[in-house]
Amino acid sequence: MTAPFRKHALALATLLALAAAPFLGFGDGFALSLLARAMILGMAAVSLSLLVGGAGLVSLGHAATMGIGAYTVVAFDAAGVSEGLIVFPAAIAAAAAYALVTGAVSLRTSGVHFIMITLAFGQMAFFTTSSFSSLGGDDGYTLYARTEWLGTRILDNRLTFHFLCLGLLALVWVGGNLLLGSRFGRVLRAARENPQRALAVGFQPYPYRLVAYVMAGAVGGLAGALLANATEFVSPALLSWTRSGELLFMVILGGVGQIGGAILGALAIVLLEESLSHLMVYWRLVFGPLLVLSVLFLPDGLVGAPLRLRAAIRFASPKRRNADA
Amino acid sequence: MPDPLLELRGLSKNFGALTVTSDVSLTVLPGEIHAIIGPNGAGKTTLIHQISGTLRPDRGTIRFAGQDVTALPFERRARLGLARSFQITSIVPGFTALENVALAVQARSGSSFRFLRPVANEKALNEEARAALDTVGLGRVADRGAAALSHGEKRQLELAIAIAMNPRLLLLDEPLAGAGPEETERLIGILRELRSRYGILLVEHDMQAVFALADRISVLVYGRVIVTGTVDEIRDHPEVRTAYLGEDALA
Ligand SMILES: Nc1ncnc2c1ncn2[C@@H]1O[C@H](COP(=O)(O)OP(=O)(O)O)[C@@H](O)[C@H]1O
Numbered sequence: 263m264t265a266p267f268r269k270h271a272l273a274l275a276t277l278l279a280l281a282a283a284p285f286l287g288f289g290d291g292f293a294l295s296l297l298a299r300a301m302i303l304g305m306a307a308v309s310l311s312l313l314v315g316g317a318g319l320v321s322l323g324h325a326a327t328m329g330i331g332a333y334t335v336v337a338f339d340a341a342g343v344s345e346g347l348i349v350f351p352a353a354i355a356a357a358a359a360y361a362l363v364t365g366a367v368s369l370r371t372s373g374v375h376f377i378m379i380t381l382a383f384g385q386m387a388f389f390t391t392s393s394f395s396s397l398g399g400d401d402g403y404t405l406y407a408r409t410e411w412l413g414t415r416i417l418d419n420r421l422t423f424h425f426l427c428l429g430l431l432a433l434v435w436v437g438g439n440l441l442l443g444s445r446f447g448r449v450l451r452a453a454r455e456n457p458q459r460a461l462a463v464g465f466q467p468y469p470y471r472l473v474a475y476v477m478a479g480a481v482g483g484l485a486g487a488l489l490a491n492a493t494e495f496v497s498p499a500l501l502s503w504t505r506s507g508e509l510l511f512m513v514i515l516g517g518v519g520q521i522g523g524a525i526l527g528a529l530a531i532v533l534l535e536e537s538l539s540h541l542m543v544y545w546r547l548v549f550g551p552l553l554v555l556s557v558l559f560l561p562d563g564l565v566g567a568p569l570r571l572r573a574a575i576r577f578a579s580p581k582r583r584n585a586d587a
Numbered sequence: 588m589p590d591p592l593l594e595l596r597g598l599s600k601n602f603g604a605l606t607v608t609s610d611v612s613l614t615v616l617p618g619e620i621h622a623i624i625g626p627n628g629a630g631k632t633t634l635i636h637q638i639s640g641t642l643r644p645d646r647g648t649i650r651f652a653g654q655d656v657t658a659l660p661f662e663r664r665a666r667l668g669l670a671r672s673f674q675i676t677s678i679v680p681g682f683t684a685l686e687n688v689a690l691a692v693q694a695r696s697g698s699s700f701r702f703l704r705p706v707a708n709e710k711a712l713n714e715e716a717r718a719a720l721d722t723v724g725l726g727r728v729a730d731r732g733a734a735a736l737s738h739g740e741k742r743q744l745e746l747a748i749a750i751a752m753n754p755r756l757l758l759l760d761e762p763l764a765g766a767g768p769e770e771t772e773r774l775i776g777i778l779r780e781l782r783s784r785y786g787i788l789l790v791e792h793d794m795q796a797v798f799a800l801a802d803r804i805s806v807l808v809y810g811r812v813i814v815t816g817t818v819d820e821i822r823d824h825p826e827v828r829t830a831y832l833g834e835d836a837l838a
């Protein structure tokens with residue numbers, strides 16, 4: 263029991279901190295909307311981490327699923343529909359359907375080709391949304407009202423929204439971990455490490471990867487629907503490939519070895535972005551070097567940092583030196 | 588004579604101008620160890636690839652357990668009971684030894700589209716996997732990471748994986764390569780025990796092992812089977828002596 267607990271301790275602590283944050287001086291509208299953004303992007307990043315770290319599928323088009331989720335909310339809004347029981351399932355289904363179609367094609371390739379083809383599909387989605395003139399085209403669309411649930415406007419309460427996002431993030435994280443530890447997850451992991459071995463015992467990885475791709479897409483759609491509600495504004499920028507790159511950045515910074523890392527990565531980047539943008543104009547310039555440094559010094563990402571730190575301390579401690587002498 | 592488990596008929600394969608398999612016809616009977624020997628580059632591994640389904644032959648047919656499998660992909664043949672090992676060890680390094688084997692048990696035990704229940708706790712899978720590890724003498728390293736195993740242990744692990752598939756035919760590509768003398772002894776013992784359960788097509792360089800184990804031997808030279816026979820027939824065959832074994836090898 264202690265080993266898995268320790269493995270997930272950091273992600274768990276982060277979730278607990280997010281639960282406590284509104285009561286520890288981060289309860290104002292500005293802080294809450296920042297945290298909501300981090301949690302929603304964290305959700306999408308966790309689902310991407312499932313693909314990257316779990317299945318070995320480096321998608322550079324994951325933001326498209328988020329964008330499709332968000333645009334589904336917008337499309338219903340334009341049609342005067344804001345009931346969550348319709349809008350949210352529709353957003354999830356639309357993103358999952360996109361993932362099914364694009365995944366069916368993309369997953370026939372691997373490696374760099376997979377990265378390129380997911381990028382290409384993402385760009386197609388981007389340009390498609392830009393051409394929706396009734397939904398604002400390039401300029402984007404301001405939501406008339408947040409999604410309702412059975413006619414009540416509970417999402418308008420920022421605290422409620424905070425805990426809804428947190429609950430869903432926790433659910434996605436727990437679900438993702440269960441998934442990776444299941445029969446299905448074992449096939450994914452085996453096929454990532456050694457596809458030849460998976461085939462040799464009788465597993466064709468393709469259908470497993472496709473199901474994982476669709477699941478990740480569905481979570482991306484959910485995150486998109488939440489994001490539309492959080493910002494009450496949706497534009498094609500949400501689907502841009504830089505956004506996909508940012509999600510990938512979150513996954514890598516957090517650590518691909520564990521999907522919980524993506525939560526840390528998302529939080530770190532959203533908060534860093536916020537503080538840096540106050541400090542300097544060209545804050546994006548700092549991002550590149552930051553990624554380089556994190557890859558060099560934290561190859562296991564933020565989730566792997568405590569272990570690495572402990573090892574470094576043990577290495578440097580005089581006790582060890584004495585023992586060696 | 589019983590129906591052959593595996594029957595190759597007129598198998599041919601070229602890589603460009605290079606003929607690697609040339610009109611190969613042979614059979615493996617149930618419970619038989621049929622060894623394939625031949626110099627390096629003779630096309631033994633390529634032949635195994637074609638039988639297992641990782642490569643398509645240009646011509647010819649492969650029948651397995653009474654079914655034409657020539658057009659079936661690798662993983663489908665595996666599910667029919669055709670298990671292979673690789674000349675270059677192929678395991679999942681990030682898995683424990685047990686999980687490597689349990690994966691093979693899982694492949695033939697119901698659906699793997701199960702998403703929530705922790706597979707590591709599935710007793711039925713683990714027990715069968717442990718039994719296969721015990722068979723090859725790896726029981727004590729079951730929980731060790733596969734990457735941390737010695738070269739010989741990895742070879743044994745691959746054998747355990749093949750056994751755990753509950754196959755009807757084992758295709759073994761140089762299972763003794765790189766094994767020390769003790770490991771070789773052990774592996775020969777294991778293969779001898781396995782022969783009653785499966786047909787085995789054995790590609791092997793170690794002549795002592797081949798002569799000790801094989802019921803029949805085929806000699807492959809430049810992709811062509813130049814002779815098939817019993818151990819004694821092969822030992823005394825003049826063409827084999829010159830083409831492959833060399834006079835002194837038999838002295
Ligand atoms: N994919 C390939 N493309 C071209 N030539 C190949 C390929 N695979 C093997 N060969 C060649 O085919 C011949 C037979 O190889 P192989 O089957 O590995 O021989 P063996 O296992 O008997 O040593 C060798 O000359 C090898 O170089």
Ligand SMILES: [Mg+2]
Pocket residue numbers: 631632633674
């Ligand atoms: Mg070979």
